[in-house]
Amino acid sequence: MAGAAASATVVVAATRAGPVPGVVLPGGPLGLWRAADAGRPAWSVLALAGIAVLSLAFVLLYLLARDRVVDVRYVARAAAVWTAPVLPAQPLLSLDAYSYVAQGRLLVMGIDPYVTGPIVFGPGPLLDPVAPIWRMTPAPYGPLSLSLLGWAAGLTGADHVTFVLLLRALALAAVVVATVAAARLARPDARAVAVALVAANPIVVLHLVGGVHLDVVIAALAPVVLLAARRRLWWLAALAAAAAFAIKLPGLILVGYVLWARFRRPERRWAGTAAALAMTAAVTLAAAAAVPDGWGWIATLDTPGRVELLYTVPAALAGLAYGVLGPTVGGVSFGELLDWSRLLCAAAGAALIGVLIVRGGDPSTPVRRAGVLVGGALVVLALAAPVIHAWYLSWAVALLAACAGSVGHRRLIALSVALCFSALPDPLTRWHHGLLPLTLLLLAVTLAVTFWWLAGARTPGDRPGSTRHQDITSAML
Structure with a gap:
């Protein structure tokens, strides 16, 4: 049971490795959430190994x-x-x-989370576990997210353990x-693959469930x-898309897809599109009315971009430009190039997303092809953003798992494995610990093995149900 052992290893090792400096975490049930007093770099390396094995x-x-062995x-x-x-x-x-x-506690107290950050609580149990970079920043989430957080905070009394578990x-x-939805969308002979790519994806296991991300x-x-949309339940499609938008910005892509797909349908085109638009507006307005300053989140959408990560697409382009222009032209800083790169990526990403939505909403586009196009638009949004986190890939994971072909699945797997190494215990990402080269080495090795396995053709002896496959199954799973 290598997968279970690996995830358990990550849980124990990441907990013992502890948070970034300046953060004090709750002890958790029976004190099991406490970090180790010593040896945190070693625990971090163990967590890194667990992530590699799980991947x-x-x-x-x-x-x-894929080979129908399971x-x-x-x-x-x-x-x-x-x-x-x-x-x-x-x-x-x-x-x-x-x-x-x-943020949930702020809402319960009647304080607008779109105006201020957790710093208003001052030192204590509510502020101490928050990452220092986010203590003074307002919430960048939609009003439905805040309603959910306020409800959870009110129900649990903002107790960390019960809040997290809820x-x-x-x-x-x-x-x-x-x-379940991905399995229903997938071809009958590809449902096991879809389930594997969603439920067993380390992005889902470690970050969506483990990290508790909205x-x-x-x-x-x-x-x-x-x-x-495939069943022409446009009211349900519009409701779900609007709810997604009220949770977080990527839902806007789903809203655009629903409205365009409905408009392209010839039957009752204008009346049907108006009905879908009315449902979208009703859900969005109701979500905004449920919290104070329900549109305040639009002004805080730049909050995640305040973190400068060097592995984003805009940062990579800025680094390339700096490497070329710095020695030749001079007089330009990396920060200036990064600002321009972010603008360029935002514009190019918006244009590409528009093309993908238009093509996906065409009535002649098969439903699974539409799923690939919409899922691709969500991936483009994640890659073109000023910052990317592992859990951003989850926006598209179910659509691509259900609708993409083998090439799309390989790309999804490669992105999943690579992004799993983007969120790690603090000692692994700092040069002064001397562990960053080890992190990069293990990432390279894991990706190399991943590509090797994915590129390998099945040999005649590897037919479904073969002894070789059964041996691998029992050894690894």
Whole structure:
């Protein structure tokens, strides 16, 4: 049971490795969330190894499902076993959940989270676990997200442990919805593959469920939107898309797809589009009315971009430009190039997203092709953004798992594995610990093995049910 052992290793090791400096986490049930007093770099390396093993187990499970060695039930059981160790754990590989607690508490107290950050609480249990970079920033989430956080904070009294476990239960339910919807969208002979790519994906196991990120709601609603549109349940498609938008900005892509797809339908074109638009507006306005300053989040959408990550597409382009212009032209800083690169990526990304939505909403486009196009638009949004986190890939994971072909699946797997190494315990990402080269080396090795396995053709002896496949299954899963 390598997958379960790997996820359990990540839970224990990431917990013992501890948070970034300046953060004090709650002890958790029976003190199990406390960091180690010493040896944190070693615990970080162990967590890194666990992420690598879980990623490779995921690749192998996909291959077994693709070759029809295992069925949907087997894949679902494997995913459940891999997910079980994270259920009682602290929020994994991210401190966002503690920001959720503080933002929910602000709303309960009648303070606008779109105006101020958790810093208003001052030093204490609500502020201390929040990442220092987010303590003074307002919430960048939609009003439906804030309503959910306020409800959870009111129900749990903003107690960290019960708040996290409650949101994790909701995240787990959303993963189940996303998995079932992906299986319904996929071809009958590819349902095991779809389940593997969603439920057993380390992005889902470690970040959506383990990290308790609100992006899981987008992951669940995206395939629901496509299923409803395929069955011409436009009211349901519009409702789900608008709810996704009220959770977080990526939902706007789903809204655009629904309205365009409905408009392109010849039957009752104007009346039907108006009805879908009315449903979208009703849900959006109701969500905005449920919190103070319900449109305030539009002004805070630049909050995530305040973090400068060097592995984003805009940063890579800026680095390339700086490497060329610095020695030749001079007089330009990396920061200036990064600002221009972000603008360029935003403009190009918006144009590409528009093209993908238009093509996806064409009535002649098969439903699974539309799923690939809409899922591709969500991936473009994640890649073109000023900052990218592992859980951003979840916006499109169910659509691509259900609708993409083998090439699309390989790209999804490669992105999933690579992004899993973008959220790590602090000692692994700092040069002064001397562990960053090890992180990059293990990432390169894991990706190399991933590409090797995905590119390898099945030999005649590797037919479904062969002894070789059965041996691999029992050894790795």
